[in-house]
Amino acid sequence: MTNYDVDVAILGAGTAGMAAYREAVKQTDRVALIDGGPLGTTCARVGCMPSKLLIAAADAAQHARDSGQFGITANGVTVDGVAVMERVRRERDRFVGFVNDAIEGFEQRHLIRKSAQFVDDHTLALDDGSRLTARTVIVATGSRPVIPPPFQVAGERLIINDDVFDWQDLPDSVAVFGAGVIGLELGQALSRLGVRVHLFGRGNSVGPLSDPDLVAYARNHFGREFSAHFDADTQISRDGDQVVVSWSNRNDPNDAGEERFDYLLAATGRRPNLDRIGLENTSLILDERGVPEIDPMSMRAKSSAGQVSPIFVAGDASVEIPLLHEAADEGRIAGENAARYPEVYRRARRTRLGVVFSDPQIAVIGQGHKALADVGVEFGVGEVSFEDQGRARVIGKNVGLLRVYGDRDTGLLLGAEIIGPAAEHLAHLLAWSIESKLTVAEALQRPFYHPVIEEGLRTALRNLAAVLRFAPNPPLRCIDCGPGS
Numbered sequence: 499m500t501n502y503d504v505d506v507a508i509l510g511a512g513t514a515g516m517a518a519y520r521e522a523v524k525q526t527d528r529v530a531l532i533d534g535g536p537l538g539t540t541c542a543r544v545g546c547m548p549s550k551l552l553i554a555a556a557d558a559a560q561h562a563r564d565s566g567q568f569g570i571t572a573n574g575v576t577v578d579g580v581a582v583m584e585r586v587r588r589e590r591d592r593f594v595g596f597v598n599d600a601i602e603g604f605e606q607r608h609l610i611r612k613s614a615q616f617v618d619d620h621t622l623a624l625d626d627g628s629r630l631t632a633r634t635v636i637v638a639t640g641s642r643p644v645i646p647p648p649f650q651v652a653g654e655r656l657i658i659n660d661d662v663f664d665w666q667d668l669p670d671s672v673a674v675f676g677a678g679v680i681g682l683e684l685g686q687a688l689s690r691l692g693v694r695v696h697l698f699g700r701g702n703s704v705g706p707l708s709d710p711d712l713v714a715y716a717r718n719h720f721g722r723e724f725s726a727h728f729d730a731d732t733q734i735s736r737d738g739d740q741v742v743v744s745w746s747n748r749n750d751p752n753d754a755g756e757e758r759f760d761y762l763l764a765a766t767g768r769r770p771n772l773d774r775i776g777l778e779n780t781s782l783i784l785d786e787r788g789v790p791e792i793d794p795m796s797m798r799a800k801s802s803a804g805q806v807s808p809i810f811v812a813g814d815a816s817v818e819i820p821l822l823h824e825a826a827d828e829g830r831i832a833g834e835n836a837a838r839y840p841e842v843y844r845r846a847r848r849t850r851l852g853v854v855f856s857d858p859q860i861a862v863i864g865q866g867h868k869a870l871a872d873v874g875v876e877f878g879v880g881e882v883s884f885e886d887q888g889r890a891r892v893i894g895k896n897v898g899l900l901r902v903y904g905d906r907d908t909g910l911l912l913g914a915e916i917i918g919p920a921a922e923h924l925a926h927l928l929a930w931s932i933e934s935k936l937t938v939a940e941a942l943q944r945p946f947y948h949p950v951i952e953e954g955l956r957t958a959l960r961n962l963a964a965v966l967r968f969a970p971n972p973p974l975r976c977i978d979c980g981p982g983s
């Protein structure tokens with residue numbers, strides 16, 4: 499049994515932990531990267547990558563089905579579930595392989611393949627009984643799905659995202675609980691792959707959207723494509739090999755029924771892995787959920803009694819923004835600061851950006867509608883519908899709505915919410931514009947090609963410029979800007 503003494507201990511070798519490691523080793527060789535679970539990161543193993551692989555297969559099937567509008571007939575689209583899942587697993591394993599290659603490139607004496615718990619601020623107990631002392635500790639332990647207790651009745655038919663990506667074949671039916679990001683992405687993909695899906699949400703919310711008009715638009719659109727109950731009261735039971743779900747909606751007596759499913763997929767949110775690492779043995783101030791207060795610009799957790807905490811938290815463990823690029827940024831900030839401790843610097847964070855890979859895609863950029871309303875900013879709203887937008891109609895993707903928000907005093911772009919075609923790309927343009935502190939008028943000075951989806955964004959910006967009284971109302975369907983722009 500080896501005991502260790504290092505400058506920086508990093509708990510968790512996921513995206514945040516690996517980023518932290520790369521920063522810390524620039525400053526010290528006395529680093530430990532500790533992980534007791536499977537390596538390869540949540541993103542590559544059971545998150546971003548396999549989910550997008552499954553969605554890519556679903557999109558391929560849907561393109562073929564939608565081709566009739568162009569006068570093209572794809573005779574009888576068939577989905578080979580075994581082949582679909584074989585590609586998902588094969589490509590997933592490839593991505594995991596890249597991560598594992600990166601870890602193999604790390605100094606192997608820095609890697610400790612064990613789980614750890616805090617004994618105090620500077621001491622970790624490893625699961626083989628050994629101890630590690632560290633000047634600073636970075637908690638980068640990721641998150642796991644929340645499973646509401648009523649789901650347990652489904653027994654081994656209760657699954658989470660991890661299980662889906664190990665399937666050898668597609669099942670006949672799945673009840674997807676949660677109309678958040680995972681539920682929408684996986685629910686729609688499975689439905690398009692021929693699985694009988696019912697999506698059960700709560701409170702009428704749809705993914706991360708908060709603009710009431712976009713939420714309503716999204717609800718109508720997805721509800722037309724597959725069986726989605728966005729405000730369901732549900733009862734779950736088990737009958738033989740099947741999960742029985744009966745549901746009702748107190749605001750819509752027509753939305754009620756009972757169906758049987760092969761699986762219940764829990765996509766009802768995730769919680770940080772902070773509850774099993776002995777944080778109660780540290781000096782950190784914990785809230786009622788056991789979560790420490792963290793400075794999002796230095797990633798340092800706050801200690802009680804005015805002590806300067808030697809503990810940093812990064813990635814999904816830090817609760818704030820559970821997304822891949824944020825985990826990497828937070829890891830870098832925490833790694834840099836933990837190695838430099840007790841001198842700690844604050845780093846500016848990037849403009850917020852979140853994309854849901856549903857079809858149409860959803861994106862929230864900068865400050866969304868709710869965030870702006872909550873802080874009481876005076877903002878104007880510009881909008882475009884994609885239903886009549888030139889390029890969107892050309893490619894048969896004319897579904898969606900984009901709303902862009904601007905500051906009434908300064909004309910600065912503040913944020914946007916989108917459900918629509920190419921939202922992943924529009925979201926980047928908007929995030930880069932907000933990051934560059936562009937006003938609406940300045941954004942409109944940028945070049946726009948024709949005919950492209952981005953012309954829809956220009957329409958929304960022109961509309962916003964008029965709302966903010968920086969320009970006249972744009973002419974309807976602005977012919978001089980090119981047809982259908």
Ligand SMILES: Cc1cc2nc3c(=O)[nH]c(=O)nc-3n(C[C@H](O)[C@H](O)[C@H](O)COP(=O)(O)OP(=O)(O)OC[C@H]3O[C@@H](n4cnc5c(N)ncnc54)[C@H](O)[C@@H]3O)c2cc1C
Nearest residue numbers: 510512513514535540545546614639640813814820821822
């Ligand atoms: C289905 C799904 C799809 C997603 N899609 C996207 C997407 O498209 N885009 C996007 O930006 N984000 C997406 N995400 C979110 C993204 O995957 C996460 O934000 C990101 O992976 C978090 O990285 P992390 O380093 O915090 O955690 P992880 O990568 O989970 O790493 C945590 C590590 O800590 C280890 N660990 C835990 N406890 C201990 C302990 N006590 N001791 C030692 N080690 C420990 C674990 O074994 C693990 O290796 C998705 C997530 C899911 C679930």
Ligand SMILES: NC(=O)c1ccc[n+]([C@@H]2O[C@H](COP(=O)([O-])OP(=O)(O)OC[C@H]3O[C@@H](n4cnc5c(N)ncnc54)[C@H](O)[C@@H]3O)[C@@H](O)[C@H]2O)c1
Nearest residue numbers: 676677678679680681698699700765766767768820853854
């Ligand atoms: N494309 C992406 O970037 C991507 C994809 C997948 C996951 N993620 C990350 O993973 C995180 C977790 O995703 P998620 O979808 O699990 O969480 P989420 O917070 O996005 O959605 C959870 C949903 O479940 C609902 N819910 C809670 N309890 C319920 C119940 N008992 N019955 C029915 N619905 C219930 C909530 O109202 C909410 O709408 C996301 O916040 C995101 O950061 C990102």
